[in-house]
Each structure stands twice: as structure tokens, then as C-alpha cells.
Amino acid sequence: MTIIGQSVPRKEGRDKVTGQARYIDDLHFPEMLYGTTVRSPAARGRIKNISFEGNIPWDEFVVVTAKDIPGENVVALILLDQPYLADEFVNHPEEPVLLLAHPDRYLLEEARRNVRLEVEPLPSLFSLDDSLNRKEIIWGEDNVFKAFHVEKGNVDEVWAGADFIVEGEYRTGAQEQLYIENNGAIAIASPADGVTVWGSMQCPYYVHKALLKLFGLPEDKIRVVQVETGGGFGGKEEYPSMIAGHAALLSWKSGRPVKIVYDRAEDMVATTKRHPSWTKHRTAVSRDGKLLGMEIDFVVDGGAYATLSAVVLSRGTIHAAGPYSCPNVRIRSRAVATNVPPHGAFRGFGAPQSIFALERHLNKVARTLELSPEEFRRRNFIQEGQTTATNQVIREKVDMEGLLRRAFELTDYEEKQKRFAESNRTSRQKKGIGFASFMHGAGFTGSGEKYLESVVGVEATPEGRVRILAASTEIGQGTNTIFAQIAAETLRLDYDSIEVAKPDTGNVPNSGPTVASRTTMIVGRLVESAALGLKQTLQASGLLKDDYTTEDFARACRQYIEQHGALKSFSQYKAPPGINWDDEKYQGDAYGAYAWAVYVAEVTVDTVTYEVRVDDFVALQEVGRVIHPVLATGQIEGGVAQAIGYTLYENVVWKDGRMINNQMTNYIMPTAADVPPIRVFFEENPYAYGPGGAKGIGELPMDGGAPAILNAIENATGVSINHIPLMPESLIEALGGERV
Amino acid sequence: MSDARPKVEINCTVNGALTTLHAFPMARLLDVLREDLRLTGTKEGCGEGECGACSVLIDNVLVNSCLVPVVQAEGTEIKTIEGIASHEQLHAVQQAFISCGGAQCGICTPGMVIAAVNLLERNPNPNEAEIRNGLAGNLCRCTGYMKIFEAVVRACQKGEATETQRHRDG
Numbered sequence: 054m055t056i057i058g059q060s061v062p063r064k065e066g067r068d069k070v071t072g073q074a075r076y077i078d079d080l081h082f083p084e085m086l087y088g089t090t091v092r093s094p095a096a097r098g099r100i101k102n103i104s105f106e107g108n109i110p111w112d113e114f115v116v117v118t119a120k121d122i123p124g125e126n127v128v129a130l131i132l133l134d135q136p137y138l139a140d141e142f143v144n145h146p147e148e149p150v151l152l153l154a155h156p157d158r159y160l161l162e163e164a165r166r167n168v169r170l171e172v173e174p175l176p177s178l179f180s181l182d183d184s185l186n187r188k189e190i191i192w193g194e195d196n197v198f199k200a201f202h203v204e205k206g207n208v209d210e211v212w213a214g215a216d217f218i219v220e221g222e223y224r225t226g227a228q229e230q231l232y233i234e235n236n237g238a239i240a241i242a243s244p245a246d247g248v249t250v251w252g253s254m255q256c257p258y259y260v261h262k263a264l265l266k267l268f269g270l271p272e273d274k275i276r277v278v279q280v281e282t283g284g285g286f287g288g289k290e291e292y293p294s295m296i297a298g299h300a301a302l303l304s305w306k307s308g309r310p311v312k313i314v315y316d317r318a319e320d321m322v323a324t325t326k327r328h329p330s331w332t333k334h335r336t337a338v339s340r341d342g343k344l345l346g347m348e349i350d351f352v353v354d355g356g357a358y359a360t361l362s363a364v365v366l367s368r369g370t371i372h373a374a375g376p377y378s379c380p381n382v383r384i385r386s387r388a389v390a391t392n393v394p395p396h397g398a399f400r401g402f403g404a405p406q407s408i409f410a411l412e413r414h415l416n417k418v419a420r421t422l423e424l425s426p427e428e429f430r431r432r433n434f435i436q437e438g439q440t441t442a443t444n445q446v447i448r449e450k451v452d453m454e455g456l457l458r459r460a461f462e463l464t465d466y467e468e469k470q471k472r473f474a475e476s477n478r479t480s481r482q483k484k485g486i487g488f489a490s491f492m493h494g495a496g497f498t499g500s501g502e503k504y505l506e507s508v509v510g511v512e513a514t515p516e517g518r519v520r521i522l523a524a525s526t527e528i529g530q531g532t533n534t535i536f537a538q539i540a541a542e543t544l545r546l547d548y549d550s551i552e553v554a555k556p557d558t559g560n561v562p563n564s565g566p567t568v569a570s571r572t573t574m575i576v577g578r579l580v581e582s583a584a585l586g587l588k589q590t591l592q593a594s595g596l597l598k599d600d601y602t603t604e605d606f607a608r609a610c611r612q613y614i615e616q617h618g619a620l621k622s623f624s625q626y627k628a629p630p631g632i633n634w635d636d637e638k639y640q641g642d643a644y645g646a647y648a649w650a651v652y653v654a655e656v657t658v659d660t661v662t663y664e665v666r667v668d669d670f671v672a673l674q675e676v677g678r679v680i681h682p683v684l685a686t687g688q689i690e691g692g693v694a695q696a697i698g699y700t701l702y703e704n705v706v707w708k709d710g711r712m713i714n715n716q717m718t719n720y721i722m723p724t725a726a727d728v729p730p731i732r733v734f735f736e737e738n739p740y741a742y743g744p745g746g747a748k749g750i751g752e753l754p755m756d757g758g759a760p761a762i763l764n765a766i767e768n769a770t771g772v773s774i775n776h777i778p779l780m781p782e783s784l785i786e787a788l789g790g791e792r793v
Numbered sequence: 794m795s796d797a798r799p800k801v802e803i804n805c806t807v808n809g810a811l812t813t814l815h816a817f818p819m820a821r822l823l824d825v826l827r828e829d830l831r832l833t834g835t836k837e838g839c840g841e842g843e844c845g846a847c848s849v850l851i852d853n854v855l856v857n858s859c860l861v862p863v864v865q866a867e868g869t870e871i872k873t874i875e876g877i878a879s880h881e882q883l884h885a886v887q888q889a890f891i892s893c894g895g896a897q898c899g900i901c902t903p904g905m906v907i908a909a910v911n912l913l914e915r916n917p918n919p920n921e922a923e924i925r926n927g928l929a930g931n932l933c934r935c936t937g938y939m940k941i942f943e944a945v946v947r948a949c950q951k952g953e954a955t956e957t958q959r960h961r962d963g
Contacts, residue, residue: 063896070887070902693937723937725942
């Protein structure tokens with residue numbers, strides 16, 4: 054029996070297509086109040102006064118300020134710098150200052166507009182350049198949340214002997230995750246019973262950890278339950294700790310259940326986005342097209358508080374030198390503070406930014422060498438046994454050249470280049486084709502997984518079914534289905550006999566956050582070993598023979614439970630052998646495994662309307678074993694569509710640190726009419742330490758789209774553009790056209 | 794909204810059942826469906842008619858229920874996602890969404906299914922461009938739309954024309 058590799062029906066598919074799946078805003082509790090957040094009108098300043106105005110029955114309202122917080126006023130994450138409610142100072146527009154609750158949500162909204170915050174402004178920073186130049190010090194001593202320094206070989210010695218030195222600067226903008234379900238939470242909290250929160254989230258134990266500090270309660274007095282979640286993409290990694298805390302504070306004070314669900318405008322203006330970035334490359338190459346040295350300066354704008362910027366920076370840093378072999382590398386990176394809402398996790402987590410810079414830059418290096426972009430890369434692709442920028446020896450079979458060859462075959466790349474060059478001479482519609490080659494590390498960076506020590510449980514139900522206990526959330530990517538497949542395969546049972554428990558910190562162990570392309574590869578492996586433990590227990594007790602059916606297994610489970618009360622098996626993460634990481638020097642095995650990919654984009658640039666259209670997109674990747682072809686393909690297609698949006702449509706317009714196009718009307722994501730055919734192909738090379746041979750794939754498809762599209766635009770127009778999003782206005786400038 | 798005008802009585806058919814609503818005339822149909830009738834399959838994504846998560850059919854016309862004042866529902870036939878399957882029997886579009894992977898997080902799915910059902914009722918054999926245009930008012934952030942297009946094609950291939958006909962007649 055092999056269930057791995059089959060596209061079985063999604064576990065919660067029926068509920069989703071019939072509208073029966075219950076999301077946070079679909080839940081209602083008796084006596085429930087609605088909560089809302091009063092936010093800072095200023096980017097930075099001192100709160101002078103709060104007044105309650107208008108014709109509002111204020112005595113009916115529950116009002117919570119920083120003074121009402123029972124524990125510590127910090128959102129516990131990496132550093133403890135972000136308050137739940139600003140007390141004296143605000144550090145970004147829309148920072149939460151005060152909370153209101155009322156049974157009538159329409160009156161509540163009217164009341165929110167009638168709370169006046171007087172803020173005495175302080176000088177503020179709105180760009181990473183101003184932050185780097187220390188125009189003002191707004192965080193710590195130097196505005197730097199975190200800096201990394203990766204050093205390989207001796208970069209200082211390469212410049213003198215290099216045949217060519219190529220420099221370039223690259224910029225990427227913010228991007229809104231734009232899950233279609235906004236953030237939301239419901240809380241019931243009281244000093245007697247503790248705090249229970251239901252919410253839309255990726256990481257129940259992150260919320261749990263944050264609430265422990267906010268309320269100063271013991272662990273068993275805080276319970277966090279994930280309900281059906283309408284998309285995350287990183288946007289529900291850290292922010293749910295904030296909204297859950299707010300709902301819980303209002304409930305704590307009022308003694309009633311409180312629901313806070315943001316509307317789209319609030320979600321877009323106030324919650325996290327992808328970090329904007331700036332990268333500078335200086336590259337030394339020999340005449341024969343070999344990389345001699347790379348010096349990379351990578352900076353991300355973290356916004357007003359540290360949140361996850363240090364780890365976003367880390368992933369971006371490690372991916373900055375790509376899947377190439379270069380003997381001398383120096384990467385310096387910094388995450389800096391500005392007075393905008395904190396930027397946060399978004400699929401790819403720093404890698405799309407640094408890979409964009411690299412894959413644009415390598416085209417420039419190739420041009421300098423008068424080599425084609427593909428030939429230059431072929432001469433430098435990393436091979437098995439060679440080392441990455443962090444001196445990680447690649448021990449798996451890697452064949453970037455083979456991927457490139459196949460991607461070119463799938464797209465008819467060389468033939469199309471010739472044909473386009475010919476037709477572009479006479480047509481106003483310039484066509485081009487371009488590609489990006491890249492890798493993405495799965496799981497937490499460096500020692501992250503070791504520190505997490507994730508645990509997964511598998512239990513037998515009284516009916517003799519098997520239930521997986523994990524905090525890993527289903528957010529659309531298919532966690533429930535993949536876990537059930539892995540357990541079914543391991544135990545040789547029917548897929549339908551496996552259940553996945555709802556992530557509830559009162560009932561499931563901490564299998565870590567649902568982030569970093571780790572759910573299948575890392576947590577799935579734990580599902581495999583915990584399931585194996587269950588079977589071994591049954592066999593050791595003599596209730597199960599070597600050869601069994603699903604019904605035999607169920608009977609054995611029932612008998613075991615009758616005799617012993619319960620049957621559970623747990624498994625905890627242990628690093629595969631030979632994984633070593635030095636946190637101090639940032640050297641060693643950054644990731645247990647990488648997915649490798651070549652993405653090809655075909656575009657048309659209209660030189661009259663300055664519209665860019667992606668006509669075809671091929672995504673080819675090696676991701677270990679594919680557990681569920683439909684889900685895996687769906688991940689790649691969705692990620693590519695987000696990458697197309699990131700490149701050509703999704704432009705966050707800022708004014709004084711505030712997003713001013715915080716609506717779906719003017720922040721444009723790809724529609725069904727915009728996306729090209731996205732053609733997805735896998736090479737399968739089983740990874741020894743992944744469940745059934747799988748590696749992670751969730752973030753990978755976000756990495757390659759932007760550089761492939763801009764490389765295609767360069768192929769079409771001969772013009773090199775080094776920033777995204779690329780809006781028609783800046784294309785006009787780049788192509789030397791005139792604005793009408 | 795705290796409406797100064799009193800609530801009014803509105804008679805309409807919801808998923809085949811005659812229904813009397815008492816609501817503020819300018820209340821959004823979306824809220825009345827979700828809160829008064831507890832038909833929570835209809836979702837709010839943007840509240841301004843851009844995302845299509847709140848799609849329902851009014852007299853077989855696809856609308857964003859966040860933009861419809863409930864007073865306009867008087868005398869109409871409304872169909873929500875809850876009325877698409879007949880009892881345990883899924884509509885072929887729903888079945889195709891499951892088998893093709895057209896639903897990921899599921900929040901756009903009710904609206905997307907409604908839009909696809911409506912498209913096939915109007916055009917039982919749409920070509921690719923017609924599918925794309927027919928679904929362009931429904932945003933999905935998970936799938937990149939490919940598997941949704943596949944699902945619509947699959948639903949047509951499975952003799953969906955007849956299934957759709959049955960639903961229309963039924």
C-alpha cells in the first residue's frame with residue numbers, strides 16, 4: 054500500500070466546499086461583546102491626552118488601557134520591546150493604544166471614532182536609508198535590531214586579481230499577505246478560570262507564550278485553540294498574539310466573551326507585511342566566467358519593533374549567495390528600525406528579497422562577461438560536496454544544471470529567445486523570456502529546530518481510530534491531509550481511519566510553529582516516528598501481529614485501551630546526524646535540506662501602455678519526494694501567483710509611515726484574469742530524513758518569480774530594472790518614454 | 794449601522810424556503826444572512842465588493858452581498874452556498890473542487906463555488922477565457938487559480954450540464 058504520492062481528498066474539503074467550515078467570524082458565544090482597537094494617529098510621539106467625545110453612552114463601554122494589564126505589557130516573541138497597548142509613547146501609525154468593547158458593533162465603531170488621542174509628535178523615520186544614516190535614533194543605540202556577518206575564504210584578496218568587478222544595487226517593496234480572511238480572535242478570560250482564546254492563526258503556542266506573560270498566569274491557565282484559518286502566508290505567524298491578547302484583556306475586564314475581527318482596511322493598515330529591502334552586490338569574476346568573490350550588503354526595514362526581523366534577516370542572509378559555488382564570500386546584513394508598523398513573516402521570509410537581488414545581479418555579471426545568463430550560471434552552480442556561503446557542505450545530490458536543461462526544454466527557451474528577438478524588431482509588443490535559479494532551505498535556520506524540540510503525539514481513539522496530536526495548523530496548505538497520509542503509510546492503514554486533532558494547546562503537544570516550510574519535513578517526520586511508536590506498543594503487547602488489516606489494527610487499539618486506559622505515543626525532534634551550526638560565527642549547516650529550483654517566465658511588455666503581462670510560467674523544482682501531487686502543485690501555483698503580484702501589481706503606497714491604499718480596490722493582487730498558465734514540474738530525489746523522503750516546499754515558490762520576470766523584461770526590452778514592484782509608471786521612466 | 798429608521802419586514806426565498814426578515818432597510822444582505830439567518834458560509838473578505846467572498850445568487854444573478862441593502866431582497870429568490878448541495882449530494886462543482894484541489898484555505902471557496910455554478914448555468918461549456926472572466930470577480934490568494942480552472946472544466950466534463958440543469962429546475 055502506498056498512500057504517499059497519491060492525491061487523496063483533502064480532509065476538510067467537504068466542509069470547505071459546502072460552507073460548513075467554521076472560521077472565527079462564524080462563531081458566536083452567548084453574551085458576547087465586540088471589541089475594537091483605538092490606534093495611534095501619529096507615527097511617533099508622546100501621548101498627551103485621551104478624551105472620550107461625541108454623543109456616545111460611554112458608561113456602557115468596556116475600556117481597556119495599558120493600566121489594566123494584569124501581567125507585563127509586552128508581546129513576548131524574540132525581544133520584549135513591543136507593547137500590547139502603547140502607554141506613554143507611540144512608535145508607529147496605527148499602534149494600539151486603547152481597547153473598547155460593547156454588545157452593539159455598530160455603536161462600537163461610532164465610539165471608536167470618537168476617542169481622541171492627542172499625541173505630541175517626535176521626529177520619525179520612514180525609510181531604511183534614513184534609519185541607516187541615523188537621521189534620528191529611534192531604537193536602541195543605532196536603529197539596528199540585528200546584524201549578521203557571514204565570512205567565507207578571504208574576500209579582501211580577490212579584488213586585485215579579478216578580471217572584472219561588477220556592482221549593483223537592488224530594492225524590493227513591502228507586500229501585504231492578503232489572506233482573504235482577516236485576523237480575528239474570541240476570548241473568554243477571568244482571574245478565576247484563566248484565559249481561553251479561539252482564533253485564526255498559524256502558531257497556537259506563540260499565542261500561548263505571549264498570553265502567559267500578558268496575564269502572568271501559569272501555563273495550564275492559558276488555552277489557545279486554532280479554528281479554521283482562511284490563509285496565513287506568514288501574516289498569521291506573530292500578529293495573532295496581539296489580537297488574541299486584546300480580546301482577552303477586554304474579556305478579563307468585562308467578564309464576558311469578546312470577539313475582535315478586523316475589517317480589511319484595519320487588517321491592511323495595522324498588521325505586518327513583507328520587509329522592504331535594499332541589497333548591494335560587489336562581485337569579482339574571472340575572464341572565464343568563474344565567481345571569485347562576492348560581497349553582499351543586505352538591509353531590511355523592520356518597522357517600529359523587533360518582532361521577527363532578526364530571523365527574517367537570517368534567512369535572507371543565508372540565501373543571499375544562492376545555489377552557487379564561490380570560494381570567497383562576505384555577507385553583512387542588518388535589520389533596521391523605522392516608524393512604520395512592524396514588518397513580519399511572509400512566505401519566503403527574507404529569501405525572496407535577497408534572491409531577487411542576486412538573480413538580477415548575476416544577469417548583470419553575465420552581461421559584463423559577454424556570456425549568456427545561463428552559461429554564466431552553469432559555470433558556477435554548486436555541486437555535491439561543495440560549500441555554500443556558510444561553509445555548509447552539500448551532501449545531497451544536487452543537479453542545478455540538469456534542472457536548468459529541463460526547464461529550458463519545457464519552455465522551448467532558446468528557440469523562443471530567437472523568435473522574440475526577431476519579432477521585437479518590428480512590434481510594439483516586446484516579448485521576452487527569463488529565468489531564475491535558486492534554492493530554499495526547509496525548517497528553522499541553524500540551531501532553530503534543536504531549540505524548538507518539537508513534539509508530536511499519536512493516540513488511538515476508543516473506536517480504534519488513529520488521531521494525530523500536533524500544534525501544526527491547517528491553513529490551507531494541507532497539513533491535515535499530509536499528516537494523515539504519513540501516518541496511514543507508516544501504519545499501513547486506510548487514509549480514512551486517520552484523524553487529525555484540532556490544534557488546541559489544552560490537548561496537543563507543541564510541535565512548533567507552522568512556518569519555515571517545516572510542517573511536512575520536520576513535523577511530518579515526527580508524525581512518522583510517533584505512529585511507529587504506537588504500532589510497536591501494540592505489537593509488544595501481543596495484540597497486533599506483523600500482518601494486519603485496518604480492522605485488525607482498530608481491534609488491537611480497542612483492546613489495548615480496555616486493558617490499559619489509553620494508548621498514546623510521542624516523538625520529539627532529534628537533529629539528523631552530521632548537522633552542525635555555529636550561531637556565533639554563522640557558519641555550518643544552515644538547513645537540514647534545500648529544495649532546488651529553476652523558474653522560467655515569459656512576458657510581453659507593451660511599449661505604448663507600459664503594461665507587462667506574464668504569458669507563461671514554468672516552475673521546476675526538486676523537493677525530495679512529493680507526498681501529495683495535487684497539494685504540492687497547489688502550493689507552487691499559489692506561491693507563483695503571489696510572486697507575480699509581488700513583482701508587477703502589489704504596491705504598498707506609504708504616507709508618513711502609514712499604508713494609504715489599504716483596500717482591495719487600490720492594492721491590487723492577481724485575479725483569475727491576470728495569471729498566466731502556471732506549469733509545475735517536480736524532480737523527485739528522496740531526502741533521507743524527511744517523511745517518505747519529502748523536503749519542505751511552502752515558501753520556495755515565492756522566491757523565483759520576481760527575478761525571473763524582471764530577467765524576462767530585460768530580455769524583452771534590453772533595459773535592466775532592479776526594483777520591485779515594477780509599476781507601469783517606473784517602466785515608462787526606465788524605457789525613456791514620456792508620461793502623458 | 795445604528796439606523797434611525799425602524800426595522801422593516803422583508804419577504805424573500807432563501808435556499809428554497811420562504812423567509813420573513815425583520816431588518817434595518819440599509820443593513821447589508823451579507824450581515825442579515827450571517828447574523829439573522831446564521832448562514833455563515835457566505836464570507837466577508839473586503840466589504841467593498843472587490844473579493845467576491847460574499848457572493849450569493851439573487852434571482853440567479855451573481856452579486857456581492859456586502860453591497861446589497863437587504864431591502865432590495867424583497868420578493869427575490871436568494872441562493873447561498875448552503876443551498877448548492879442537495880442534502881448529502883454535492884453539486885458537481887463542489888465535487889470537482891475537492892478532487893482537483895480547488896479549495897485550499899477555503900475562505901474564498903463558497904463564493905468561488907457560487908460563481909462557478911452560476912457561470913456553468915449561463916454557459917455549460919465555457920472556454921478558458923470565459924472561465925477566467927467568469928471568476929475574475931472572486932479573489933483567491935492560495936491557489937493561483939489553476940486548480941479552480943481545472944475544477945470548472947472537470948465539472949463540465951462530468952456531464953455537469955445536466956447536473957446544473959437539474960439544480961436550476963430543482
